[in-house]
Amino acid sequence: MAERIVRPTGRGFLLLDSHPTGCVATVEQMRVPPAGKTGPTALIIGSSAGYGLAATIAGLARHGIRGIGIGFERPPGRRTATAGWYRTIATAGLATELGSDFTFLNADAFADETKQETLDLIAKRFGGIDYLIYSVAAPRRTDPDTGTTYSSVIKPLGAPHTTKTLEFDSDGTPALRSLSADPADEAETESTVKVMGGEDWSRWIAALSDRGLLRDGFQTVALTYIGSRLTSAIYRDGTIGAAKAHLEATATTLTERLSGVHGRAFTSVNGAAVTQASTAIPGIALYVSLLRAVLGDRLQSPMEQSIRLWDQLTGAAPLDLDEQGRIRLDRWELEPAVQDAVAERWSAITPDTITEHADVDWFRSQFRALYGFDVPGVDYDRPVEPDLPWPT
Structure with missing residues (x-):
């Protein structure tokens, strides 16, 4: 593919192209001072975006992890590759x-073929792993046992729900709108x-255990979210919340299963962030x-939270657990004074006062940066080569 100028095109919170140089620059912005040590072996599932990307970079720099990261990204073709493709190239360079x-x-982390390939690689190169971080946000999954493909929905449970939501018009003008959703059925x-x-x-x-690849003291963590009562009807009390409750219950079951290697499973409750997954949820853009x-700069980035997560997993800092045994990285978000201030703005905001109550310029720049746009220091009038190979 020849060099060309890449512009952001798309609608809503979905852009169709990604800027290779801008995506690389976003990874550069996540750099932290390296510890200069060789550390444990880790498998990070969902390493190309959001909190999984941050956990990968934090683990590499702060704890010298070795191992494998799994993403599922579209390669370059008629359009550019997805943003995670270019971010992975930059992370591999780091x-x-x-x-x-x-x-x-x-590869598709849900597929048994991916599991087999990954386990073979772990056995050959590392002999086992110490940590597994699970950070997967996908719209559908095919069950390897039955071949049935399931699709996720973002809906409330029990009753219809209407919420305020933030959108941007084609010229970038912020708009406050109302969105209604019918309740999900059982299926x-x-x-x-x-x-x-x-x-x-x-x-x-189970696959790692059956192959004898879990080292003594192995720990695994899956990332979850609770969030505000302002978004609970569509999130924590909705279909996604039902899935997160199942994820959290799974941690208890896995801890019992890991007793043979003196291991433990956790869920980590992370704070709100602008990610490609979160922008798809009604009301979340406005809330964030x-x-x-x-909060201004007190809003903790995925990188800051991932540093705290690794410090707790490795024993560099004590575990901050709630009464359900979940690691809590979101206490800064759910402080009563913070939530009261957000709720006050949520109630007061109107289409005419949206820029007075919400930091919409920051949100828009953060959203566009997910695709490599609006990143400081990048010349977007300069042609770039989008046909870059996956790191080997």
Whole structure:
């Protein structure tokens, strides 16, 4: 593919192309001072975006992890590759710079073939793993046992729900709109749990255990979210929440299964962030914009939270657990004073006052940066080569 100028095109919170240089720059912005040590072996499932990407970079730099990262990205073709493709190229370069033996696979984490390939690679190169971080957000999953493909839905449970939501018009003007959703039926809820619950996480642990690849003291963590009462009807009390509850219950089952290697499974409750997954959820864009207006730079990035997560998993810091045994990285978000301030703005906001109450400019730049746009220091009038190979 010849060099060309890449512009952001698409609608809503979905852009069709990604900017290779901008995506690389976003990874560069996530750099932290390296610890300069060789550490444990880790498998990170969902390493190309969001919290999985942050956990990969934090683990590489702060704890010298070796291992494997799995993403599922579209290669370049008629359009550019997906943003995660270019971010993985940059992360692989960082791993090489840090002297880490870290390999990236582009494959469907739900597939048994991917599990087999990954386990073979672990057995050959590392002999076992110490950590598994599970950070997968996908719209559908095919059950390897039955061949049935399940699709997730974002709906409330029990009753219809209407919420305020933030959108941007084609010229970038922010707009406050209302969005209504009918409640999910039983089949839709079960399907969402099949996709986003703990079933695939459990399959990974079983596969690793059956191959004898879990080292003594092995720990695994799946990432979850609770969030505000302002978004609970469509999130925590909705279909996604049902899936997250299943994920959290799975942690208890897995901890029992891991007793033979003195291991433990956790869920980590992370704070709100602008990610490609979160922008698809009604009301979340508005909520995060309001949260940013309240907290400013006190809003903790995925990178800051991932550093804390690794510090707790490795014993560099004590575990911060709630009464259900979940690691809590979101206490800064759910402080009563913070939530009260966000709720006040949520109630007061109107289409005419949206820029007064919410940090919409910050949100828009963060959203566009997910695709490599609006990144400081990048010349978007300069042609770039989008046909870049997956790192080997």
